[in-house]
Amino acid sequence: MRPIMLVGHERPLTQVKYNREGDLVFTCSKDNVASVWFSINGERLGTLEGHTGAIWSIDVDQYTDCCVTGSADYSVKVWNVSNGKVVHTWNAPVPVKRVEFSPCGNYILAVLDDVMRYPGSINIYEVKRDANTHEIVEFVEEPILIIDTQEGHKGATVAGWSTEGRYIIAGHKDGKVSKYNAKTGEFLKSVEAHKQTIGDIQFSPDRSYFITASRDSTAHILDVETFEQLKTYEADCPLNTASITPLKQFVVLGGGQDAKDVTTTSAREGKFEARFYHKVFEEEIGRVKGHFGPLNTIAVDPQGTSYTSGGEDGFVRIHHFEKSYFDFKYDVEKAAEAKQHMQEIA
Amino acid sequence: MSTNTGEVTKNSDGTKTVISYRTENGQKFKVTQKIREVKVTEQVPKVVADRKKWAKYGEEKNSPPGPNQATTQLGEEVYLRLSRNWKLLEEEELEKSKTKSEGGITCRTCGNAHYTMSCPFKSIMSDLAALEAGNAVPEAGEEEAGAAAASTDGGIIAGKYVPPSRRAGTKDPSSNAYRDSREHDDMCTIKITQLNENADENVLREELLFPFGNIPRVVVVRNRETGRSRGLAFVTLSSEEVAEQAIRLLNGRGFMNLILNVEWSKPRVVE
Numbered sequence: 001m002r003p004i005m006l007v008g009h010e011r012p013l014t015q016v017k018y019n020r021e022g023d024l025v026f027t028c029s030k031d032n033v034a035s036v037w038f039s040i041n042g043e044r045l046g047t048l049e050g051h052t053g054a055i056w057s058i059d060v061d062q063y064t065d066c067c068v069t070g071s072a073d074y075s076v077k078v079w080n081v082s083n084g085k086v087v088h089t090w091n092a093p094v095p096v097k098r099v100e101f102s103p104c105g106n107y108i109l110a111v112l113d114d115v116m117r118y119p120g121s122i123n124i125y126e127v128k129r130d131a132n133t134h135e136i137v138e139f140v141e142e143p144i145l146i147i148d149t150q151e152g153h154k155g156a157t158v159a160g161w162s163t164e165g166r167y168i169i170a171g172h173k174d175g176k177v178s179k180y181n182a183k184t185g186e187f188l189k190s191v192e193a194h195k196q197t198i199g200d201i202q203f204s205p206d207r208s209y210f211i212t213a214s215r216d217s218t219a220h221i222l223d224v225e226t227f228e229q230l231k232t233y234e235a236d237c238p239l240n241t242a243s244i245t246p247l248k249q250f251v252v253l254g255g256g257q258d259a260k261d262v263t264t265t266s267a268r269e270g271k272f273e274a275r276f277y278h279k280v281f282e283e284e285i286g287r288v289k290g291h292f293g294p295l296n297t298i299a300v301d302p303q304g305t306s307y308t309s310g311g312e313d314g315f316v317r318i319h320h321f322e323k324s325y326f327d328f329k330y331d332v333e334k335a336a337e338a339k340q341h342m343q344e345i346a
Numbered sequence: 347m348s349t350n351t352g353e354v355t356k357n358s359d360g361t362k363t364v365i366s367y368r369t370e371n372g373q374k375f376k377v378t379q380k381i382r383e384v385k386v387t388e389q390v391p392k393v394v395a396d397r398k399k400w401a402k403y404g405e406e407k408n409s410p411p412g413p414n415q416a417t418t419q420l421g422e423e424v425y426l427r428l429s430r431n432w433k434l435l436e437e438e439e440l441e442k443s444k445t446k447s448e449g450g451i452t453c454r455t456c457g458n459a460h461y462t463m464s465c466p467f468k469s470i471m472s473d474l475a476a477l478e479a480g481n482a483v484p485e486a487g488e489e490e491a492g493a494a495a496a497s498t499d500g501g502i503i504a505g506k507y508v509p510p511s512r513r514a515g516t517k518d519p520s521s522n523a524y525r526d527s528r529e530h531d532d533m534c535t536i537k538i539t540q541l542n543e544n545a546d547e548n549v550l551r552e553e554l555l556f557p558f559g560n561i562p563r564v565v566v567v568r569n570r571e572t573g574r575s576r577g578l579a580f581v582t583l584s585s586e587e588v589a590e591q592a593i594r595l596l597n598g599r600g601f602m603n604l605i606l607n608v609e610w611s612k613p614r615v616v617e
Contacts, residue, residue, distance in 0.1 A: 003424060008405075008417040023394045033405075038398070042418035043411075045397075047404030064397065084403035276428065286428040287436075290421060317421060328428040 003290060004042035006316035008035050013310025014056050015297045019064040022301035024081070025308050026067055027316050030054035034069055036081060039306060039318055046084045050077060057098045061105045063134045068108050070096030076110050076125070078139065088139040090125055094118045098158050102165040102182075103207065105129065107144075109168060114155025122147040122159050122170060124182070147185045150178055157198055162224045163207040169224065171198030171212055177222060191227045193220055199255075200241040205302065211251055213242035219253050221279070233277045233284075241297045247304025248326065249279040249333075254309055256294030274298060274309050281330065290317055531562075531582050534589045535611040538579045541566075542602035550579060554601055558592050559584050580611055 011030035018025055018039065028034040034048040034055050053073030060067040060081065068078050072095040078088040090110070098111035107124050114120025124145040128138040147168070149155050154173035161182065162169055168180045175194030180187055194214035203210045209230060213219045215238040221231040233242075239255035256272040272294055273287040293312030300307045306320040329337070355363045361382040368375045402409050429435060455465035538550075545554075547564045555561055563582040566575050583589045589610070597608040 001424065001426065003421040005419045005421040006417060007419060021391055021394050023390070023397060035404075037418075041413055043413040044402070044406050044409075044417050045400060046402050046406045049404050064393070082397075082400050276426070283430055284432060285430060286426050286432045288424055288426050290424050319424075319426075321426070325426060325428060330430070 001319055001322050003288075003317040003319045006035075006037060006042055006044070006318065007314070008037075008044060008047070009033070009310075009314045009316065011054070011314055012293070012312040013296050013314065013316060014054065015058050016299045016308045016310045016316060017058055017060060018299050018301050018308070019060045020062045020302055021064070022303045022305070024060070024064060025299070025316070025318060026058045026060055027308075027310055028055035028058040028069060029310070029314065032071075032073075034058050034067075036067075036084075037316075037318075039301065039308070042318055048077075048079050048084050050079075050086050051075070053095070056096060057100075057111075059100045059108075061101045062103070063105065065134060066136055068099045068101065070099035070110055072096075076108070078108075078127075078136070087136065090139075090141070090143075092123070094120075097156075100160055102161045103163070104165055105134070107161075107165065107182075109159055109161065110143075111156050111159050111170070114149055114173075120149040120155030122156060122168060122180070124168075124185075145182075145185045147180050147187075150187050150190065153178060153190065158201045160201050160203055160210065161207065162203070162210075167224060169201060169210060171201045173197045175214060175216070177201075177212060177227065179224075179227065189227055191222070193222060193229065194218065196238075199239060200297070202241075202243045204244050205246045211242045211244050213239040213253060213255070215239065215255075217255075219251070221251075231279065231282055233282055235275055235284075237294075240295060243298045243300045243307070244279065245300045245304055245307070246302055248328075250285070251277050251279050252298050252300060252307060253277065254295030254298045256291075256312075258294055258312070272311065272313075274307070278330065285328070288319065291315065532612050533586045534584065535580055535582045536589050536593055537609055537611040538581065538596070539577060539607040540604050541575065541577045541579055541606065542604050543575045543577060545579075545602055546575065547579075549602075550581070554596070555581060555592070557595075558588055 006027070009027065009029040009031055013027060013029045016025060016027045023039055024045070025037045025039045026034065027037065032051045032053060032055065034051075036045040036048070037043065038045060048067070048069065051069065051071040051073050053071050055069050055071045057070040058067060064081055066078050066087065067081050068076060070076050074092050074095060076090040076092065076096050076099055077086050079085065080087055092110065092112050094115055095113045096110050097113050100109050101107070102109070106129065107126055110123045110125065112118065112121045112123060123143040124147075126140040126144045127136045128140070129135060130137050153176050156170040156172050156178075159168055159170040161167075165182050167188070168182050170178050170180070172178065175192060175196055175198060176190055177193045177198070178187065178190040193212055194216050196215040198212050198214050200213045201210055207224070209221055209223050211219055211221050217235050217238055219233040219235070219239055219242040220229050221244075222229055233251060233253060235253055235255065237255050237257045239253050241254045243252045245252060253275045271289050272291040273289050274295060275284060276286045276288070277284050291309065291311035291313055292315070295309050295311050297310045298307060306318060308316060308318045310316045353365050357363060357380075361380050364379045364381060366377045368377055406414070427435060451461055453460050453465050454462040545566070547566050550564050550566070551561060555564070561581060561583060565580045567578040567580070568575055581592070583592060593608050593610065596606055599606055
């Protein structure tokens with residue numbers, strides 16, 4: 001396949017995200033600017049300008065009406081996707097590392113870093129929407145809930161909403177994963193999933209399980225209710241990001257050892273790779289080369305037909321899968337499908 | 347630079363040919379373009395189609411429709427070959443491309459490393475020739491000279507000297523006959539380059555080569571005058587299989603702050 005290379009960012013990428021229909025890709029980087037692109041051909045719709053510090057995170061609501069960004073300039077901004085204008089700004093005492101709309105679109109969570117004497121927290125902001133047009137009409141200024149970093153845990157780096165926004169799942173700098181009641185903020189559960197900081201948490205399409213990626217070179221799939229470790233994927237380099245592919249039963253991992261961190265790595269140009277593993281069998285099934293630096297973020301189209309990766313090299317690459325990707329099946333999968341087919345005929 | 351559009355002719359297979367003339371820097375160019383127009387219809391949800399109509403903003407304000415060259419580029423072709431033995435397949439591909447490019451001589455018909463001149467599978471031919479002439483080495487020498495002169499006029503690169511052992515029509519050096527009549531050791535010897543200066547024979551034996559069993563010989567190539575290592579070593583192992591294993595495991599591995607380069611000491615042992 002021929003990836004589409006987007007060269008609009010001057011600094012490393014921090015996050016890439018698809019909207020619900022998968023026709024738009026939102027990218028943000030340390031260069032203070034976020035961009036919106038059409039995924040089918042890489043044409044840029046526009047840029048979101050206004051932040052004065054690195055943008056760490058971006059998310060878009062399910063109506064592709066508004067998108068939200070969290071930045072190192074201590075603010076969370078909400079933008080109109082159609083015209084790129086800022087519709088609201090929330091100020092925070094510290095840099096904001098992650099933002100995400102709730103599945104219903106009425107809440108935004110923001111992960112505040114634990115720096116500068118601030119213990120770190122997850123803030124939840126509320127927005128009010130018009131019942132018919134779904135447009136946001138009001139922004140509630142004060143966060144409706146502030147979840148402070150739990151005792152015995154280091155600050156959270158990433159967080160997300162589970163099914164129907166019931167729980168908030170957070171990944172921490174010490175490799176722990178914790179769960180909170182989204183309505184009351186009550187701490188429910190915590191588990192030591194990794195040995196080093198967690199770089200990314202992404203949910204399955206129905207949000208009932210999620211994958212965590214860590215610098216300790218492993219990625220795990222955990223169940224939301226029980227926090228049981230369902231699957232483990234081992235890589236040979238520290239991981240920054242992981243994603244679960246809809247449609248096919250795969251997961252994609254991204255990471256890479258920065259050249260400056262290693263003394264005996266051979267010069268690998270264009271060789272930082274996205275790794276594909278089979279979700280159930282935990283085996284590595286392929287890699288995609290192309291980035292010139294570690295992959296910082298990966299997102300998969302909700303339709304499962306393409307994926308996008310953003311790297312430390314400042315490039316974003318959109319890959320549309322070819323037929324061979326969709327045809328790939330393990331022997332047992334083929335056998336199971338054949339069996340089901342026979343049963344349907346009978 | 348001025349452009350004059352010439353004719354537009356419709357071809358029988360549905361394409362159209364556009365001929366135009368262009369003058370640039372005093373030179374006149376005739377530009378012939380064969381164009382096939384294909385209409386691609388894609389069905390998308392209404393909201394997706396609506397979004398396509400949105401006006402561009404920010405950096406893209408006042409941009410024309412369509413991707414901007416400055417920000418959007420088509421990357422090089424990358425292959426996602428999904429398979430359970432993905433790693434093995436990758437390594438095989440790498441080996442293939444390495445041996446192909448290193449040889450310099452590749453047959454156009456079969457892709458192996460010999461001169462093309464009426465292939466097929468020249469090695470088979472030279473194998474047979476080698477077996478027949480295996481007992482009489484001096485005779486083979488004469489045959490080579492004669493054969494070389496007669497059949498390889500096309501294969502010899504003009505003006506470049508090719509040693510008799512590498513000319514077309516000679517015995518394939520890696521064939522079985524060759525192995526019997528030459529030293530067995532050469533088959534089991536590997537060449538290690540990119541070696542740290544401070545690595546001497548003992549260090550190699552104890553710290554790098556210990557998993558490979560009893561090692562008959564380790565030689566570090568040294569500068570004649572100063573006695574310093576030249577970063578090159580030849581290691582003879584107990585068998586060809588062990589040597590192959592050693593190459594596989596050691597090539598590209600870090601040792602004393604350098605990345606080792608490990609290969610066969612003789613070129614193209616396996617064909």
